[in-house]
Amino acid sequence: MESVDDAVRQLAADLLETMYAAKGVGLAATQVDVHRRVIVLDVSEERNQPMVFINPELLKAEGRGPGEEGCLSVPDVFEKVQRATHIRVRALGRDGEPFEMDADGLLAVCIQHEMDHLEGKLFVDYLSELKRQLIRRRLEKERKQRSTGRDTHASARSTATSGAATPGNSRPAL
Numbered sequence: 001m002e003s004v005d006d007a008v009r010q011l012a013a014d015l016l017e018t019m020y021a022a023k024g025v026g027l028a029a030t031q032v033d034v035h036r037r038v039i040v041l042d043v044s045e046e047r048n049q050p051m052v053f054i055n056p057e058l059l060k061a062e063g064r065g066p067g068e069e070g071c072l073s074v075p076d077v078f079e080k081v082q083r084a085t086h087i088r089v090r091a092l093g094r095d096g097e098p099f100e101m102d103a104d105g106l107l108a109v110c111i112q113h114e115m116d117h118l119e120g121k122l123f124v125d126y127l128s129e130l131k132r133q134l135i136r137r138r139l140e141k142e143r144k145q146r147s148t149g150r151d152t153h154a155s156a157r158s159t160a161t162s163g164a165a166t167p168g169n170s171r172p173a174l
């Protein structure tokens with residue numbers, strides 16, 4: 001079990017800052033290469049309801065339904081993924097106190113997506129092999145274009161795209 005010390009609190013603050021800067025809806029420590037069990041989320045329209053889950057555990061996962069997901073670690077890819085629609089999660093908060101929470105809708109999707117990151121799993125891992133190959137090829141091509149400088153607008157475009165991926169539309173970047 002993670003203990004909540006100053007380092008974990010600082011990590012959570014850094015993750016939130018990074019998530020908001022990237023206009024993402026959620027972020028896991030794994031995504032910034034820190035291997036501690038911390039995830040952050042904000043699914044509010046106003047972007048003013050930060051949530052921190054330290055050492056999250058799923059207590060219940062019920063129902064199954066598709067939702068469109070994107071990921072800050074897989075830029076500009078949005079695909080439908082089947083996940084539990086109702087979950088109950090237990091975690092420690094920033095204050096170190098354990099809490100439990102029921103979630104459905106976008107929040108349930110985000111929590112499951114971010115918890116997968118802690119296991120090294122990406123949402124594209126749920127897709128068919130063919131789809132994963134297409135995505136890999138596209139990302140590879142974009143990387144090459146960026147490294148040769150031929151597509152100088154690539155980063156601006158990806159910022160604009162993830163900017164559109166806030167909860168207001170149905171394409172959350174997590």
Ligand code: NI
Pocket residue numbers: 070071072073113117173174
């Ligand atoms: Ni993600």
